[in-house]
Amino acid sequence: MDTHVAELGIACEACHGPGEAHVDANRDPRRRYDLHASGAADGTVVNPALLDKERATHVCTRCHGVHRFKNHTDRERWSEHGFRYRPGDLLTDTVDIDQDGLDKFWPDDVVRVTGREGNGLFKTPCYLKGEMSCLTCHESHQKPGDPRTRAEWADDQLKPLMRTDHACLQCHDEYSDEETLAAHSHHPPGSSGSRCMNCHMPYTTTGLLKAIRSHTVTEPSAAETVEVGRPNACNLCHLDRTLAWTAEHMEDWYGTPQPQLDEDDRSIAASILWALRGDAGLRVIAANAFGRDSAREASGSEWMTPAITFLMTDPYHAVRYVAERSFRKQPESARLGLAYDCVAPFETRSRETLEIFEGWGARARPGRRSGPELLIDEDGQLMLDVFNRLVSERDLTPVTLNE
Amino acid sequence: MNPSPATDPLARRHLLVGWWALLLFLSLGAALEAMHGLKVDWLLNVANDTRRMMWRLAHSHGALLGLVNLAFALSLPHLGERGEPWRARASVCLALSTLLLPGGFLLGGIWIYGGDPGRGILLVPVGALLLFAAVGACACRVLRRGR
Numbered sequence: 001m002d003t004h005v006a007e008l009g010i011a012c013e014a015c016h017g018p019g020e021a022h023v024d025a026n027r028d029p030r031r032r033y034d035l036h037a038s039g040a041a042d043g044t045v046v047n048p049a050l051l052d053k054e055r056a057t058h059v060c061t062r063c064h065g066v067h068r069f070k071n072h073t074d075r076e077r078w079s080e081h082g083f084r085y086r087p088g089d090l091l092t093d094t095v096d097i098d099q100d101g102l103d104k105f106w107p108d109d110v111v112r113v114t115g116r117e118g119n120g121l122f123k124t125p126c127y128l129k130g131e132m133s134c135l136t137c138h139e140s141h142q143k144p145g146d147p148r149t150r151a152e153w154a155d156d157q158l159k160p161l162m163r164t165d166h167a168c169l170q171c172h173d174e175y176s177d178e179e180t181l182a183a184h185s186h187h188p189p190g191s192s193g194s195r196c197m198n199c200h201m202p203y204t205t206t207g208l209l210k211a212i213r214s215h216t217v218t219e220p221s222a223a224e225t226v227e228v229g230r231p232n233a234c235n236l237c238h239l240d241r242t243l244a245w246t247a248e249h250m251e252d253w254y255g256t257p258q259p260q261l262d263e264d265d266r267s268i269a270a271s272i273l274w275a276l277r278g279d280a281g282l283r284v285i286a287a288n289a290f291g292r293d294s295a296r297e298a299s300g301s302e303w304m305t306p307a308i309t310f311l312m313t314d315p316y317h318a319v320r321y322v323a324e325r326s327f328r329k330q331p332e333s334a335r336l337g338l339a340y341d342c343v344a345p346f347e348t349r350s351r352e353t354l355e356i357f358e359g360w361g362a363r364a365r366p367g368r369r370s371g372p373e374l375l376i377d378e379d380g381q382l383m384l385d386v387f388n389r390l391v392s393e394r395d396l397t398p399v400t401l402n403e
Numbered sequence: 404m405n406p407s408p409a410t411d412p413l414a415r416r417h418l419l420v421g422w423w424a425l426l427l428f429l430s431l432g433a434a435l436e437a438m439h440g441l442k443v444d445w446l447l448n449v450a451n452d453t454r455r456m457m458w459r460l461a462h463s464h465g466a467l468l469g470l471v472n473l474a475f476a477l478s479l480p481h482l483g484e485r486g487e488p489w490r491a492r493a494s495v496c497l498a499l500s501t502l503l504l505p506g507g508f509l510l511g512g513i514w515i516y517g518g519d520p521g522r523g524i525l526l527v528p529v530g531a532l533l534l535f536a537a538v539g540a541c542a543c544r545v546l547r548r549g550r
Contacts, residue, residue: 029519036516144450 015059015140017046017087046088048140053133058091060134061118066104066111067095097122103400106204107228110216112281113401114207120215130171132217137162168196186253192294193237202233203288206281207403209321211288222247223259225270229282235270236289239299242373243270268386269373271299275307276390280316280399287311287319291326303374305330305360306382309353310391316399317342320349332356411485413494414476421472424501428465431509435462450517457512457520465505468534472501475541482544489540497537503530 007013016022022045026032035042041050048059061067062085069075074094077084085094099109099119106112111119117134126132142153146160161167165181175181175196178189187193199220203211218224220233222243234246243265250256264273274286289295290304290311308330311323320342327333327340340352364380375383435458438446446455475497483490503526510523 032516032519033522036519142450144448150448 010063013087014063015046015048015087019045021045046086048087049135051088053127053131055088055090056133056135057118057121057127058085058089059087060138061091061097061122062087064115064134065091065118066098066101066116067091068098070094070096099123103402106230108224108230110204110214110218110228110230112205112230113403114205114212115403117215120205124215124217126171126217132171136170137167165196168200172196186249192298198237198294199233202231202236203292204230204236204285206284206318206401209318210325211285211322219254220246221250221256222261223256226259226261226265229278231270231274231282231285231289236285237292237295237298239271239289239295240269240303240374241299242266242268243273246270264390267372268375268390272307272373272375273390275311276387277393277395279395279397280314280319281401282395283311283314284316284319284322287314287323287326290323291329293329296329300369301330303369303376305332306357306375306387309356309360312340312342312353312356313349327356332359335359411479413485413490414479417472417476417479417494417497420498420501421469421476424465424469424472424505426469428462428469428505431458431465432462435459451515453515453518453520454512457508457515457524461505461508461512464508465501468501468504471534471538472497475537478541482541482548489544493537493540496533496540500530500534500537503527504534506530 013019022042025044026042041047046059048056051059062083069078074084083094085091091097097119099105099122104111104113104116105119110123111117121127121132121134124132137159138157139159140157142148142150143160146153148160165175169176175184178194181196182189182194185194185199192198197213200217201213201215202220204214205212222232222234224230225232225235225243225246232243232246234249235241235243238245244261244267247256247258247261251258271286271289274282275290278286287308290301290308296304304326308323308327312320312327314320314323324340324342340349342349344352361381366380368376368380370376370378370380372383372386375387377383435446445451446458475493479490507523507526507530508520510526511520513523514521
């Protein structure tokens with residue numbers, strides 16, 4: 001085999017481009033120390049951090065994006081000679097960037113699978129109107145002096161503080177004051193509802209056996225749930241609330257017009273609707289939300305057991321896996337000492353989930369939280385007729401969310 | 404009769420330098436081992452590879468130069484008479500190299516530029532030249548006295 005591969009996988013040249021001239025030039029120690037002393041950029045190699053936002057983002061989008069060859073000739077050339085794109089170029093000179101497709105995008109072309117974060121960023125106002133690039137929050141090399149462990153840094157390769165509001169405050173510094181931020185978010189200062197990313201980058205992207213934050217920075221609204229089916233940030237935290245509740249609050253607080261809602265959207269918690277009648281993509285997002293600590297704190301958790309248990313019987317392995325992880329946080333999990341296995345035979349799983357279901361019903365007590373929006377009657381029992389109706393309406397469209 | 408190391412001031416000076424260099428740079432070795440044991444990021448982080456190499460070199464060069472100083476002190480009685488000018492020159496070269504060589508590595512490792520050591524490393528070639536001069540002088544003397 002006559003191969004010309006120099007580096008396999010994601011190594012230096014994947015992000016920095018061809019390095020031969022850089023290596024040759026820097027054999028001269030005087031040159032290196034001149035650069036150290038002056039702090040000047042080394043022009044012999046691409047440094048993505050010094051590129052403009054578009055070219056910097058294209059470096060990452062080469063892998064973290066959905067794109068296709070412009071024509072058959074380019075595809076043939078790729079198979080014979082490799083990818084023509086080099087860091088520092090515009091990716092769009094080489095390929096067309098896809099921004100639609102049923103298997104990877106929501107109907108409004110917001111990406112819904114992980115590993116395609118570049119596509120998410122391309123639809124973000126912070127990128128389109130501002131200077132945001134991948135490197136605004138992420139770094140491919142941990143900086144010296146970073147107090148985090150290697151493992152902490154490697155989890156998402158974020159710059160220090162980029163899990164906090166600091167990520168957004170780099171540009172939106174008008175919200176650096178907690179009181180101003182609380183007035184904007186209508187949530188108590190310091191609460192999870194007052195954290196920028198929880199509202200503007202909700203967990204609506206699936207992959208890595210969980211849901212991850214959307215990389216399209218958006219404003220939450222009930223309309224996005226009605227019109228494109230994507231869970232909104234409000235109901236991903238307030239799992240016990242209806243879509244109507246969200247629509248009313250968004251109108252009160254921000255003047256957002258209320259969308260047309262059907263009777264279920266007005267009377268049943270949005271998370272339950274996603275879990276029981278959504279497609280597999282929605283169900284895995286709901287399963288993930290049921291396990292998020294901040295959402296459980298905001299919504300209570302005992303009422304979730306029937307919905308989570310139902311998701312543990314899902315035909316999709318990924319949904320069952322995520323649902324089981326959320327179930328482990330329910331009190332029933334410790335009580336039953338359940339050895340549930342999401343890939344066990346159907347009969348085994350059915351027996352175990354039925355046991356959970358019946359156990360939850362048997363422990364009904366007057367004080368148990370109830371309400372039609374949670375499908376729990378005043379006796380603390382599940383409203384099975386509505387529950388079964390929603391299950392019968394489940395969207396059985398086959399879903400393939402390739403990471 | 405050749406003077407003994409005990410009575411030759413030059414030899415005594417190098418005994419002093421040699422033993423103290425050994426004490427200092429063996430202590431540095433112990434400190435490096437302790438930092439390995441405690442997994443100190445400042446030494447062991449991948450990004451600090453240059454510092455780790457520089458300080459290892461400081462430790463090894465310092466300890467070995469301590470031994471060279473002791474060898475010089477013990478060799479002096481066999482290499483010539485007191486007052487011969489080469490002795491003073493070799494002594495100064497050796498003493499300075501004992502300071503500059505490991506010192507350069509040590510300083511070069513404190514501030515680093517990625518894969519390059521700090522500017523303290525510039526002391527190292529100077530120290531190396533002085534060491535060559537001292538060792539060369541001794542080697543020539545041994546050769547000359549052997550004839």
